[in-house]
Amino acid sequence: MLLQGLRSGSGRHGSFKGVNAGKRNISWLQRHARSIIYTILLVGFLCGLDSLLYSVLDGKMLHKSTITDQEAGTEQRVVEGKEGIKMYGRLLNLAMKSLSETEYEGHASKFLQDFNPQASMWRPCADKKTKSKGKSKNSSGFIVVSANGGLNQQRVAICNAVAVASLLNATLVIPRFLYSNVWNDPSQFSDIYQEDYFINMLKNDVPIVKELPSRFNLKDLEAIGSLVTDADIPKEATPRDYITKVLPILLQNGVVHFLGFGNRLGFDPMPIELQSLRCKCNFHALKFVPRIQKIASLLLSRIRGNGTKRSMLEEQLLGNFTSPSSTASLQESHTSQGPAQYLALHLRFEIDMVAYSMCEFGGGEVERRELQAYREAHFPLSVKRLKDNSQHLSPTDLRQTGKCPMTPEETALLLSALRFKRNTYIYLAGSHIYGGESRMLPLTTLYPNLVTKEDLLSPKELAPLKNFSSQLAAVDFIMCATADIFAITDSGSQLSSLVSGFRTYYGNGRAPSLRPNHKKLAEILLQNRTMGWKKFEDKIKRMVDEGQKVRLRGHGQSLYRLPRSKGCMCKHH
Ligand SMILES: *[C@@H]1O[C@H](CO)[C@@H](O)[C@H](O)[C@H]1NC(C)=O
Ligand SMILES: *[C@@H]1O[C@H](CO)[C@@H](O)[C@H](O)[C@H]1NC(C)=O
Ligand SMILES: *[C@@H]1O[C@H](CO)[C@@H](O)[C@H](O)[C@H]1NC(C)=O
Ligand SMILES: *[C@@H]1O[C@H](CO)[C@@H](O)[C@H](O)[C@H]1NC(C)=O
Ligand SMILES: *[C@@H]1O[C@H](CO)[C@@H](O)[C@H](O)[C@H]1NC(C)=O
Ligand SMILES: *[C@@H]1O[C@H](CO)[C@@H](O)[C@H](O)[C@H]1NC(C)=O
Numbered sequence: 001m002l003l004q005g006l007r008s009g010s011g012r013h014g015s016f017k018g019v020n021a022g023k024r025n026i027s028w029l030q031r032h033a034r035s036i037i038y039t040i041l042l043v044g045f046l047c048g049l050d051s052l053l054y055s056v057l058d059g060k061m062l063h064k065s066t067i068t069d070q071e072a073g074t075e076q077r078v079v080e081g082k083e084g085i086k087m088y089g090r091l092l093n094l095a096m097k098s099l100s101e102t103e104y105e106g107h108a109s110k111f112l113q114d115f116n117p118q119a120s121m122w123r124p125c126a127d128k129k130t131k132s133k134g135k136s137k138n139s140s141g142f143i144v145v146s147a148n149g150g151l152n153q154q155r156v157a158i159c160n161a162v163a164v165a166s167l168l169n170a171t172l173v174i175p176r177f178l179y180s181n182v183w184n185d186p187s188q189f190s191d192i193y194q195e196d197y198f199i200n201m202l203k204n205d206v207p208i209v210k211e212l213p214s215r216f217n218l219k220d221l222e223a224i225g226s227l228v229t230d231a232d233i234p235k236e237a238t239p240r241d242y243i244t245k246v247l248p249i250l251l252q253n254g255v256v257h258f259l260g261f262g263n264r265l266g267f268d269p270m271p272i273e274l275q276s277l278r279c280k281c282n283f284h285a286l287k288f289v290p291r292i293q294k295i296a297s298l299l300l301s302r303i304r305g306n307g308t309k310r311s312m313l314e315e316q317l318l319g320n321f322t323s324p325s326s327t328a329s330l331q332e333s334h335t336s337q338g339p340a341q342y343l344a345l346h347l348r349f350e351i352d353m354v355a356y357s358m359c360e361f362g363g364g365e366v367e368r369r370e371l372q373a374y375r376e377a378h379f380p381l382s383v384k385r386l387k388d389n390s391q392h393l394s395p396t397d398l399r400q401t402g403k404c405p406m407t408p409e410e411t412a413l414l415l416s417a418l419r420f421k422r423n424t425y426i427y428l429a430g431s432h433i434y435g436g437e438s439r440m441l442p443l444t445t446l447y448p449n450l451v452t453k454e455d456l457l458s459p460k461e462l463a464p465l466k467n468f469s470s471q472l473a474a475v476d477f478i479m480c481a482t483a484d485i486f487a488i489t490d491s492g493s494q495l496s497s498l499v500s501g502f503r504t505y506y507g508n509g510r511a512p513s514l515r516p517n518h519k520k521l522a523e524i525l526l527q528n529r530t531m532g533w534k535k536f537e538d539k540i541k542r543m544v545d546e547g548q549k550v551r552l553r554g555h556g557q558s559l560y561r562l563p564r565s566k567g568c569m570c571k572h573h
């Protein structure tokens with residue numbers, strides 16, 4: 001009750017009338033009931049009831065005191081007791097002060113208004129070229145692909161499979177998605193992408209069929225030697241590898257099944273027509289199904305308001321869905337004119353990532369035990385490897401070299417140093433932030449207009465996608481891709497890589513993706529106790545600006561992330 005009361009009191013959604021903060025808190029509590037109880041028990045056991053009460057209160061007290069600067073004495077004690085959860089109390093206070101100062105013109109508006117003339121010279125052009133030999137030639141057999149991983153990994157696998165099928169003159173069967181208990185989602189291709197559109201878009205390049213002809217039985221393929229697993233192909237396989245290893249099987253048996261097909265196609269050297277095809281597949285052939293487009297479009301209208309002119313990005317991603325009339329858009333509760341702009345974040349500060357990093361996040365002994373328990377349960381191999389290897393980096397070393405996932409707190413500091421206004425709308429992709437609301441507090445305190453899809457949609461509206469993590473991820477993909485600004489706060493996930501590629505391809509130089517350099521950020525934050533706010537701002541701005549240069553794809557780099565590359569985008573003068 002105490003927790004819930006405090007949370008409702010935070011009023012972080014006060015400015016948005018469409019959100020029922022109370023409801024959200026209850027469902028949050030339900031979802032996390034077990035971990036809350038577990039944490040409370042553990043803390044209680046360790047520290048006794050006294051310090052339990054302090055630590056529950058402290059987070060909020062600190063939060064309050066940063067706003068009102070009241071009760072300095074209490075704050076002092078609080079900071080000591082709660083050193084953990086906030087790692088940069090001093091900088092956060094400076095950020096809060098800076099954000100609440102009046103006229104706030106700055107660096108952020110540069111990202112929102114400017115467009116990069118150099119970047120806008122590059123235009124999409126992968127759909128212009130077709131081999132148009134697909135129809136005339138004889139198929140060498142069928143390629144079946146069972147892709148593993150989540151939504152974005154599967155996307156990469158699909159387009160690499162298209163390229164392999166083209167290379168081997170084969171017929172591609174619509175890729176299948178392996179069920180994994182990490183993603184917990186039985187969705188198949190047609191649940192996520194428009195199947196006929198995909199087939200049609202690529203018809204001049206690769207013949208694609210929906211089913212493997214019935215004369216083949218998928219279960220028998222292993223026996224006849226047509227099963228190819230990741231162990232059979234090198235990680236960065238070249239076209240040559242496929243021709244020497246896979247083509248003979250294909251010609252002999254008429255079919256090959258790639259099981260667990262991941263990112264098994266190297267980037268270079270690769271013939272330009274194959275690159276072009278991968279690009280066409282990723283940027284033109286894969287359209288989300290109307291059900292997903294519709295929900296994303298509803299979300300977008302809730303943020304941007306009604307009747308917003310659509311960008312090329314939105315046209316590509318939302319298909320025929322125009323923003324439906326919305327009765328509860330953020331914009332209506334916002335006084336300014338024009339469509340509301342928003343920034344999208346993918347924090348990826350989830351327990352698997354946090355535990356896997358082997359870093360510490362200032363949560364003290366409780367956090368250390370919790371993460372260690374998670375590692376032992378989920379990554380027993382890396383725990384063992386760590387024990388055997390005495391040379392491994394300490395959590396401090398990891399942090400100082402920028403190898404730790406960015407926390408919500410660090411994100412808050414980054415955004416405020418870039419002078420994003422306090423009322424900026426932030427769409428938070430993903431979910432289940434490790435540590436929940438208490439971890440999010442530094443960010444939501446500085447940026448109260450932070451929303452998730454669960455905030456903006458009613459349970460009924462979200463119901464069709466509920467239980468399907470890949471379909472929810474597809475909505476996040478669209479929301480990140482169409483945002484005015486996309487801040488890449490994860491450490492190079494497949495989502496941020498694909499989304500920033502999309503923003504480059506269709507953004508016409510007006511869709512910046514901010515990519516903080518984790519190593520430089522760590523260096524800057526090392527001086528968190530001493531650096532003045534102005535200097536902190538300058539250093540952060542410089543770091544982010546360096547990541548904003550127009551980059552062409554270099555040797556060995558991903559075409560999906562950096563599409564400015566021959567055969568994919570064309571330069572106009
Ligand atoms: C396709 O196969 C048929 C019969 O197997 C053959 O007659 C024809 O020449 C082949 N066409 C091409 C383009 O290879
Ligand atoms: C695919 O077909 C083209 C044209 O018909 C041919 O030149 C090429 O050698 C074939 N590739 C393979 C791997 O069979
Ligand atoms: C979208 O609209 C166009 C033209 O209005 C139509 O040809 C197309 O079939 C529509 N697509 C979908 C997916 O409804
Ligand atoms: C949204 O736009 C539609 C037509 O463009 C209009 O009929 C509707 O009243 C608008 N809704 C709001 C809330 O402004
Ligand atoms: C989602 O899963 C839960 C539990 O597995 C089930 O009770 C619920 O009916 C499912 N909801 C939908 C919309 O399928
Ligand atoms: C904050 O600054 C202190 C003192 O300079 C340093 O020891 C600490 O590592 C810094 N914290 C982080 C997370 O970098």
